[in-house]
Amino acid sequence: MNTTVATPQSETGAFFAILRRDLYVTWSELPIFLAQVILQPLFVLFVFGKLLGSLGYTRSVYASLLFPGMLALTVIITSMQTLAFPLVVEFGWTKEIEDRLLAPLRLGLVAAEKIVFAALRGVIAAALMIPVGILVLGSIPWRWSALPLFLGVLILAALLGAGLGLVLGTLVPPNQINAVLSLVFTPLLFTGCSQYPWPSLARLHWFQIITAGNPITYASEGLRAALVPSVPHIRPWISLTILVAALALLIAIGIGGFYRRAVD
Amino acid sequence: MNRSVVEVRDLVKRYPRSPVNAVDAISFSVEHGEVFGLLGPNGAGKTTTVGVLTTRIRPTSGSAVVAGVDVLRQPTLACGRLGVVPQRSNLDRSLSIRNNLIFHAAYHGIPASERGARADVLLEQFGLRERAKTKPDFISGGQSQRIMIARALMHEPHVLFLDEPTTGLDPAARLFVWDRLRELRQRRVTIVLTTHDMHEAAQLADRAAIMDHGKLLAIDTPQALVRSLPGAATLELAAEILDGGSADEVFAALRGLPGVEAVERVQAQPQTNGRLSPVLADPEQAGSETTHALRVRLYVSGDAPMLVAPAASTFAEHRLAITDVKLGNPTLEDVFIHLTGRTLR
Incomplete structure (x- = not known):
């Protein structure tokens, strides 16, 4: 009863089979995914970008600096949410992940698939934000010449969110995940320079230091450099370097955590 | 065909912060086509032993070879050759029952053209054809157990590990699982099962190992174990x-x-x-x-x-x-x- 035995070469096959499973599930739960991704940025863009501007509380330039920030935030939060909570549940309660841990591929690749999948959802979320932005704001800042920088920052941000999710999902004990997520989530949301440009914080130096510790800051600033370079921003090479470094650190910790959860 | 499919030598597992070994220097082998039962009370070390053999637990010392593969050195290769049915349902709740089987086959590199046919044969055999499109949240414990056995068979493993396959099942569901396991035995599928039910071990196992406090106390056919009792x-x-x-x-x-x-x-x-x-x-x-x-x-x-x-x-x-x-x-x-x-x- 061993006619078809998986060979070591089929690790790539197993990797893509697992990825296909995740995409299949996302597809079959598409309305939930869309609502999860679109709702929050839709309201933020409407209230802060449109409403406050129409009421005269903000200047029109605010909408154009808010959009790249919201884009960065949405990408990172979507990627993070794709991994963090589901991973805690799969490892802690439902054990659903076991069938994939027992598939013939290295555990590191199972973790890598999680990251790729989460990042993919992040990028899809970004793609959805563009029509949402046009719809709510009327127009969005866009520069074709900055497309490479835009895509570079976007992909790094998506992977960064996935790394963050992997770290939270594997290091936080199941019974504490709700508390930790809410403790991590809110500060991340508001210290990532998504709603204000980092250089403008010079007047509030202590807060500028805090925001410098949030990797979302560099994604927001990177996308602002690409889309609205007239707004003062952190130089792109600094943003990119810090994003890469943060990503490497999170992935190293996350994969270590994944191994610890997967093997006793 | 009298070759060992499972070979365990001096296996020890001590969990961190535990004063005793969960598995304490056990050795045994399972022959091709044999049904081998690990019999012992809860906490005897049965599940830990199966965990090591199925690559999910790293032993403190000793060696374990499954289907010719050292599970410690080549866990990925070993995973392709073994099937696992855990104690508690770990079915993919986002997928239908049939898709649980089909995606499992995909993970194991079964060609797309064969997956559907294999799934249908197994669903029929395990009496699950009518539930094929149901999600695992809406089925009974006995059905979960059957699905997990069917799923484990999708990639035709060299050896099937079942951890307490009938614990918590009602008598009818238990008999159904027993019948399916007997069929597998007739087809000469090598099976390692753990149980704390001596009746189950006697019913299903060609040989049984009695385990307690991480040690194997005796290994033999159930009949020989019973005969060895003086005046029993x-x-x-x-x-x-x-x-x-x-x-x-x-x-x-x-x-x-x-x-x-x-x-x-x-x-x-x-x-x-x-x-x-x-x-x-x-x-x-x-x-x-x-x-x-x-x-x-x-x-x-x-x-x-x-x-x-x-x-x-x-x-x-x-x-x-x-x-x-x-x-x-x-x-x-x-x-x-x-x-x-x-x-x-």
């Missing part, structure tokens, strides 16, 4: 004492029969004259006449049925008329009690 077979006889018959004399004579290790009276109650007198099991008769009845149990080494004739003659010689004969066979539970001094649960 019993022969129980009830008789009516006729005029002139004497219970005491027959008692002494029974003791003298070859193979009888001990004789005891059953359900004796103190009578007014101070002598012990047996009571028949039938409560209707447990009254004034009971002094005329006797029930004894003989503990026998060897075959108990061989003693029925000599015991009957002895009764007749002493003017006792036999009313009931019962053969008691020892079980794996008795073996466990003999080895550990405790009951299984």
